[in-house]
Amino acid sequence: MLRWILFIVFYLVISFYGFQAIKTVTKNTYIHYLFIALTLLVAANFIIQFTIYSEGRVLNPAKSYAFGFLLAFISFNLVLVPILLGEDIIRGILGIYDKVVTKNENFYLPSRRKFISQVALGLAAIPFTSLLYGMYRGKYRFRVLNYTLHFEDLPDAFDGYKITQISDIHSGSFDNKEKIEYGINLINEQQSDVIFFTGDMVNNKASEMQNWKSLFGTLKANDGVFSVLGNHDYGDYVDWPTTEAKNKNLNDLKQIQKEMGFNLLLNESRFIEKNGQRIAIVGVENWGKGGFKKAGDLKKAAQNIHANDFKVLLSHDPSHWEEEVIKDDYHYHLTLSGHTHGMQFGIEIPGWIKWSPVKWRYKYWAGIYKEMGQYINVNRGFGYLGYPGRVGIWPEVTVIELKKGTANS
Template sequence: MPRWFLPLIIFSVVVFILEYYAFQAIKTVTKNKIIRWSWLTVGIAVYAYFLFVIFTTPRSAGQTKQFQLAAGMMLTAIIPKILILVILFGEDVVRWVQKLISWAGSQPTKPIAGRRKFISQLALIVAAIPFTSFLYGIIQGRYNYKVLKYQLSFKDLPDAFDGFTITQISDIHSGSFTNKEKIQYGVNMINDQQSDMILFTGDIVNNKAVEMDNWIEMFGNLNAPYGKYSVLGNHDYGDYTSWPSEEAKQANFQAVKDIHPKMGFDLLCNESRYIEKDGQKIALVGVENWGKGGFQKKGDLKKASEQIQQDDFKVLMSHDPSHWDVQVKNDDFNYQLTLSGHTHGLQMGIEIPGWIKWSPSKYVYRQWAGLYEEFGRYINVNRGFGYHAFPGRVGIWPEITVIELKKA
């Protein structure tokens, strides 16, 4: 039996159940055969296209734009139908309970006329919310860049750096880009912040260095008087695609690293730099990717900090926020501010500033989006500039972070 056979059977069963309930809702609400058959035809076309892409795309191709489109269509189609399933199945349970009560009692329970139609209408209205949200996320949400500004105060910040500004971007994922005008708009927003320093915290590509070829000049035009610095992310190692040989994979990895100086970024691979201003200095530390679970653990905090002192004020760049949670925040060497990315906030969730911040990403990462503080040490988890896998963003928008350092 082929390895793909059982997953395909499970997928087919799940799709059948979803489509059965969704079609029951449509059939209850309308008798128009054109609407009914159009519903079925579109659903079948989405599933067929997704399976076609899965079975015809070799792993060596990495994550293609065709796959992203298929995945986006799939999520847009399935998630609303899951809500329909939940609502209609819940109504079925209520009806079954009522029938049991009717059979057990002396008085039969009469069905409420029109209840099924009302519940079906309600299910379709509820399902329309994620459907329209996902469509917006694919068409416009992935370019809905937001500038988030924080002011952080530290007692041990050198006086010369009072008011020093840092713009952080993360997770460019250039292999996903399709619209040069929209990306240019985002890059212009980065420059508009006029920060003293620009820091990029990893994942410049999805898999291959060539993905960045058309974007080097654009990102190379970013300006900051105190320099531009970067680190690597988990996607930069080429681990999520197949290679003809280990030599080819290493050649691609070197090409990825070579992209950074071409854009004017100083790539820190378990290294540090001193940033000097008016005779005073702060330490900038950059580690390679370190992530919990099955991610690369090449980040070496001790090696990266060999050339700096414990009493220096430090800004650490580490792509994966789990590194901060597991190792950095408790380190006696005292890393006052850490900048990470990686999670993308899963590119979908609900955020209303001051009210709610939720995404399924929170069930995987304790620090998944925004600013966190423990023991007087901070981490900012940037939601990412680009997008990956799902070609859009729903509620969790692409982010440009501006942090102003203040003397407490």
Template sequence: MKIAIRLIILFIIIVLLEVYAFQAIKTITKNKFIRYFWLLISVAVYANFLYVSLTYDRGQGQTPQFQMAMGLLLTVLIPKLVVLIFMFGEDVYRWFLKLISAISSGETKPLAGRRKFISQIALGLAAIPFASFIYGIIQGKYNYKVLKYQLTFKDLPEAFDGFTITQISDIHSGSFTNKEKIQYGVDLINQQKSDIMLFTGDIVNNKADEMDNWIDVFDKLEAKEGKYSILGNHDYGDYMDWENPQDKIDNFQKVKDIHKKIGFDLLLDEHRYLEKNGQKIALLGVENWGKGFNQAGDLKKASANVKQEDFKILMTHDPSHWEYKVKNDAFNYHLTLSGHTHGLQMGIEIPGWIKWSPSKYVYKQWAGLYEEAGKYINVNRGFGYHAFPGRVGIWPEVTVIKLKRA
């Protein structure tokens, strides 16, 4: 029943979007070819989405074909939402004028006609998200950015002064379609020449075999003193309809085996000590822990035999773990590295001016570096993409962190 109600509401919203958008087109042009072409594009996108939704194997999770159908749907709907806001606002104004006229004159006059310049403004502004989504699907998802931070700690061992970390996250290999572009991203990671490389989860969307065509790309990742990784929520196979429980168990083991194939030491509620000149820091990695779902990570198990006074770097996929468990833990985890949010793959970021994404309404720490009481978390925006096959304003990220001793 609830699903039916949601579908009805969704249908009504889409109808409103289409009606108002078509009214804007009718207002600015009488050319029937343009009007019919507008309708044809909308019909084609809806038909494609329905066809893909009804024919793809839901047991396989989100395929690149489904993601593209979803991406095209959002590309035509979001701009029409902009048009709706303007056109509905004009309707309120038109009815207000009619009401005032009726009160003052006692006569009921016809509703005032639509103003052409309002439709032009609405469609002009709608063109911005439309162009942004098209760019995001074609090129934005490969617009890799290297973000560099320098963090200073009083208790960092002297031997690790200047130690560099490259963090990557959320590969989501099941979404990839362009090997040349992904190779470019991998080469960019290697160009950072960091001491260690840390991967913070979600190597696949659902199934281990999604990585088969990409192992020969990602096994080229290099770091002078080692590569370490953890699991993300998508790595457990929880979003698949498995024929039997054993298939899910076997797939999970294959996902864990991928990390070894590409040269990463997978930490499953474990820690490793990194040593330089007789001094050491602790690197800890937990399984996925997310608010409200899949709380497999065991921080105490990962910290077993780690000392209170040790300098600690923690890898945990979901930043809500830091917010609800890690940051207030008296054991003192100096630096936490997470991913998961992707920054929702869409938003607005102008350094020093604005940083916004709908993701901020779900996660307190959703992208970039955060600090509380001398403890830091970096939420990597992700290397790959999922659900929406592109990125708009929130670009794929390679993080480089240099540790400095105060």
């Protein structure tokens, strides 16, 4: 209860400054009433979705949109607060000066300046419209990122081998079948030799995938589709009535992946062979630092492979690579991860800037990294979670071509 009281107080305070800016710029009372109505509607919808219709930490489209609109509205008001608060401080100083120095009988507080409020509203509109755009279009703005990685010990038969990676489907958030179908077609159009999915198929429950399994079942590659589990796939964020119900949910998800033709790797490995040569595909269950599930067992997953095998590791959380993989006795040539979503918000201009607040939480948060002669690709995710959109960090299909030799050869 206390957190809701604190939330309401915070929300009303910052909304007050939003109202002050609107009132200063226009005297139209209909616009004033509209702002008040939106303020109350956004807050009420959020509270209702996260209390009356809440299933604990289970996220669905209705809850996600309630959070998204709240986030957009708060961002709008938060930009206004420091500007108008700064103006209030100056107005207060001028009022005190007028009262004390000029000996004015009455305390006079200067009026707000319309220009200041206009500038503040213009600045506030940037994050507000960006977040709304991210909800309307950004979340399905799929892009293909192509990389070429060189390895001196790559088997000759796999020179030019193409991998497509997707991650973080989060099917429980989807609300547009046509857009998802476009994304699936985009994956198949890459005509890669193999497809890897690196976890978080659902938000919380296997049932979220039922309406989408036939569509994702159309993913095809010559050497198959391989997958691993992410932290959301275990149902840990649901208040299950019994342990049996939770276990059934996980088994149902495993069955769905089987029906879709996904080869789910649970701390195990497979080999892909070409012309008498092979590469090892190693898949671990979720392993993440910072309170996330640690079901991954790298030693168990690699027990049937050899030290000199060329290895591709599927591990959902990139913190696993940082904490265990690059320090392991075995050399894992390429690790494929996801999990971070790039926070679904940031700025990326190739060759110029790559930034997201998620970098303060994860050292390796998006794209290709190399440490100790080993590579990792952190996929930005196919779907979305929480905020129902993306701003600057778009949904990603990764295509990696493996090449024999060095980059300069």
